[in-house]
Amino acid sequence: MSLRTLPLLFLNLGGEMLYILDQRLRAQSIPGEKARKDEWTDVDRKRVMNDIITTMFNQKFLEELFKPQELYSKKALRTVYDRLAHASIMRLNQASMDKLYDLMTMAFKYQVLLCPRPKDILLITFNHLDAIKDFIMDAPGILNQVDEAFRQLIETYSCLSAGEFQLIRQTLLVFFQDMHIRVSIFLKDKVQNSNGRFVLPISGPVPWGTEVPGVIRLFNQNGDEVKRTEFTTGGNYVAPQREGSFDLYGDRVLKLGTNMYSISRPVETHMSGSSKNLVSHAKENIVPNPLAKEELNFLARLLGGLEVKTPSETGFRLNLFTTDEEEEHAALTRPEELSYKVINIEAMQEPGGQAELSRILGEMEVAEPRPESTEKGEDLLALMDAL
Amino acid sequence: YRREPSVPLRSSSSALYNNLCVLRAGGRPRTCFGAVHGASLSLVTSDGIGFTHRQLPAKEGSSGLGTALLTQAAWCVLPSRVLLVLTSQKGIQMYESDGSIMVYWHALDVVEHPPAQAVFARGIAAAGGHFICVGTSSGSVLVFDIPPKGTNITVSEVLEQHREAITDIAAELGQAPDGAGDVVTADDTGTLCVWKAGEEFTLLGKIPALGCSCSSVKLWNGIVAAGYGNGRIRLYEAATGILRAEVSAHARWIYALDLAPQTGRLLSGAEDSFIHVWKLSRNPDTDEVEIQHCHAECVTDTQVCGARFCDPEGNSFAITGYDLSEIFRYGR
Numbered sequence: 112m113s114l115r116t117l118p119l120l121f122l123n124l125g126g127e128m129l130y131i132l133d134q135r136l137r138a139q140s141i142p143g144e145k146a147r148k149d150e151w152t153d154v155d156r157k158r159v160m161n162d163i164i165t166t167m168f169n170q171k172f173l174e175e176l177f178k179p180q181e182l183y184s185k186k187a188l189r190t191v192y193d194r195l196a197h198a199s200i201m202r203l204n205q206a207s208m209d210k211l212y213d214l215m216t217m218a219f220k221y222q223v224l225l226c227p228r229p230k231d232i233l234l235i236t237f238n239h240l241d242a243i244k245d246f247i248m249d250a251p252g253i254l255n256q257v258d259e260a261f262r263q264l265i266e267t268y269s270c271l272s273a274g275e276f277q278l279i280r281q282t283l284l285v286f287f288q289d290m291h292i293r294v295s296i297f298l299k300d301k302v303q304n305s306n307g308r309f310v311l312p313i314s315g316p317v318p319w320g321t322e323v324p325g326v327i328r329l330f331n332q333n334g335d336e337v338k339r340t341e342f343t344t345g346g347n348y349v350a351p352q353r354e355g356s357f358d359l360y361g362d363r364v365l366k367l368g369t370n371m372y373s374i375s376r377p378v379e380t381h382m383s384g385s386s387k388n389l390v391s392h393a394k395e396n397i398v399p400n401p402l403a404k405e406e407l408n409f410l411a412r413l414l415g416g417l418e419v420k421t422p423s424e425t426g427f428r429l430n431l432f433t434t435d436e437e438e439e440h441a442a443l444t445r446p447e448e449l450s451y452k453v454i455n456i457e458a459m460q461e462p463g464g465q466a467e468l469s470r471i472l473g474e475m476e477v478a479e480p481r482p483e484s485t486e487k488g489e490d491l492l493a494l495m496d497a498l
Numbered sequence: 499y500r501r502e503p504s505v506p507l508r509s510s511s512s513a514l515y516n517n518l519c520v521l522r523a524g525g526r527p528r529t530c531f532g533a534v535h536g537a538s539l540s541l542v543t544s545d546g547i548g549f550t551h552r553q554l555p556a557k558e559g560s561s562g563l564g565t566a567l568l569t570q571a572a573w574c575v576l577p578s579r580v581l582l583v584l585t586s587q588k589g590i591q592m593y594e595s596d597g598s599i600m601v602y603w604h605a606l607d608v609v610e611h612p613p614a615q616a617v618f619a620r621g622i623a624a625a626g627g628h629f630i631c632v633g634t635s636s637g638s639v640l641v642f643d644i645p646p647k648g649t650n651i652t653v654s655e656v657l658e659q660h661r662e663a664i665t666d667i668a669a670e671l672g673q674a675p676d677g678a679g680d681v682v683t684a685d686d687t688g689t690l691c692v693w694k695a696g697e698e699f700t701l702l703g704k705i706p707a708l709g710c711s712c713s714s715v716k717l718w719n720g721i722v723a724a725g726y727g728n729g730r731i732r733l734y735e736a737a738t739g740i741l742r743a744e745v746s747a748h749a750r751w752i753y754a755l756d757l758a759p760q761t762g763r764l765l766s767g768a769e770d771s772f773i774h775v776w777k778l779s780r781n782p783d784t785d786e787v788e789i790q791h792c793h794a795e796c797v798t799d800t801q802v803c804g805a806r807f808c809d810p811e812g813n814s815f816a817i818t819g820y821d822l823s824e825i826f827r828y829g830r
Contacts, residue, residue: 112567112569112587112616112618113616114614114615114616115614179613179614224801224820227750228727228751229727229751272662272686272687272711273710273711273727274662274663274665274685274686274687274711274727275686277711277713277727277751278616278663280513281512281513281514284512284513284820285512285513285536285567288510288512288535288536288820288821289509289510289821291821304799308799308821309799310799311770311771311798311799311800311801313749313770313771313772313796317729317749317750318728318749318750320710320728321728321729321746321749321750322728322729322730322746323746323749324729324746324747324748324749324770324772325746326745326746327743327744327745327789327790327791328743328744328745329742329743329786329787329788329789330740330741330742330743330744331786332735332738332740332785334740334741337786340790342791342794343794344772344774344794345772345794345796346749346770346772346796348749
């Protein structure tokens with residue numbers, strides 16, 4: 112319906128994606144000196160964030176984005192984020208990408224639903240952009256791009272009426288309709304019910320410009336107030352304190368759209384399995400079978416771009432789940448997927464690749480493939496040879 | 499009012515203004531409900547024993563590109579016939595009341611709209627005995643002349659008083675006092691126009707916007723009841739445009755109003771999860787307009803998007819909510 116929805120959808124979903132990636136990268140990062148070639152360091156993390164943000168705020172891309180147009184389909188938008196997530200050295204499996212997209216969309220759906228006034232969607236967007244600017248504090252070049260996006264947002268949206276903002280919101284709600292994926296952090300905070308529906312509070316401050324419900328005023332034919340009565344509503348509302356700022360800099364007041372993840376509040380969906388420990392990527396649980404295939408795939412990727420000296424040149428895989436096993440399980444049980452797919456193998460075959468693989472196998476602390484899995488392992492090795 | 503058994507829907511309801519229409523078939527216990535979901539309308543008929551379902555899709559435009567989203571649906575009860583009207587991004591579809599046959603299609607003229615503006619039809623009401631009024635996103639109101647039977651529906655007039663998208667249109671449900679008009683149209687800025695229906699519609703008065711969008715409007719015995727984005731309900735004299743009552747009714751945007759013409763009960767539903775039932779009255783001696791609060795209902799964790807009385811006295815009502823795959827019913 113509204114032709115001005117896409118920039119808001121894209122920037123807010125992008126913001127949520129960055130929050131999640133930042134948290135996962137931090138959770139799995141190892142201090143620089145101690146890190147092995149396959150582990151994430153702080154430098155890697157910042158580089159990933161910078162690369163993605165640079166791509167997201169590319170001037171030509173933003174120009175396209177801000178043109179009045181209908182919303183993309185869910186599938187098309189998902190492809191955009193796939194590309195965006197892979198704009199850096201980071202690699203995500205299908206299952207992790209699926210989960211990332213689920214989390215992003217549920218988070219923004221929540222923000223749009225609970226948004227006090229439709230116009231406050233702009234404040235939510237500004238919250239995301241403010242946080243993005245923090246991520247790239249050390250890179251002034253990219254900061255400029257983000258500020259440019261800020262200015263375009265202000266230019267495009269400042270003059271829209273409340274009714275037009277409501278149309279934007281309604282268009283977004285059509286996009287999010289029937290999505291009820293449960294997110295652990297929402298369930299824990301009791302903002303989402305176990306059936307996947309969000310909790311809508313009936314207390315707290317009313318939106319700016321709205322009165323606390325409960326008063327009836329009657330006027331006579333001359334316009335004078337002649338009677339005032341009150342009624343009870345059952346809600347517990349109070350007047351709002353102040354309005355958020357719609358300027359380039361300012362206190363947004365609204366908390367929706369700020370980063371709710373942190374190291375101590377991990378990113379999980381409720382579908383995650385029994386393993387509760389936050390296992391670091393290098394250490395694997397000794398469990399039969401399902402891991403074997405996964406590890407070989409991981410190695411295949413490592414092999415593709417691995418240089419002994421500079422670990423950061425490799426396409427490092429990020430797992431959105433607590434363990435690889437969970438990621439594999441999620442991929443297998445995800446209804447729409449047909450089969451577990453290996454995507455984005457860094458297909459740069461080193462000369463003497465086979466030897467390299469053996470050497471790496473020897474060096475790394477990974478669970479050894481079980482005898483039963485030899486069949487699968489052979490298939491994959493054959494695959495890698497063919498690359 | 500107590501909760502009664504719900505009516506299941508084949509799909510959930512979209513967050514659109516006035517997203518519920520109800521048709522009571524004469525004295526029979528059969529009730530038909532309609533709620534919009536994206537590009538289709540879910541119709542459910544409840545006859546006390548079971549439910550029958552039907553889906554009506556939005557008609558694609560001539561280019562066939564992209565899905566057309568529906569904005570609203572309503573039954574228009576005229577003396578000669580009942581038509582089911584659907585409005586969408588592409589145009590206006592009119593069906594026989596059971597949705598079985600499309601009798602008329604009107605495509606919206608995209609050229610009329612400035613480039614960056616959304617194009618859609620919204621706001622539906624039957625008026626003046628044989629007219630159906632439908633609003634558009636440019637602010638114009640199309641008046642269709644409806645013959646007693648058949649498909650020979652024509653555009654009788656285009657009313658151009660609003661400059662912003664029409665949100666809702668309402669026809670007089672009771673007895674209009676002199677000069678009070680037959681139809682009221684509302685737009686996104688909150689401006690209300692009162693009209694006299696006829697071969698040529700006459701503008702009787704314009705109630706200026708007070709800074710907030712009006713999403714739903716009703717007209718009864720010369721009183722305009724309007725629901726606004728800031729949660730307020732206002733009552734105006736249709737004849738003079740004077741404000742007679744103001745209620746800080748809801749904590750968030752009002753999405754639907756309905757009125758029971760035999761008692762003056764008013765129903766309001768909003769994003770704040772609340773439904774309120776009010777009683778409107780006019781003291782015949784003093785000419786005072788009064789509104790009282792009767793009942794509050796909280797639909798937990800639901801943003802209400804449609805609310806309708808199911809009988810002319812207002813003893814029962816039904817509501818829809820965003821993402822809700824059923825219609826909740828309440829009765830006394």
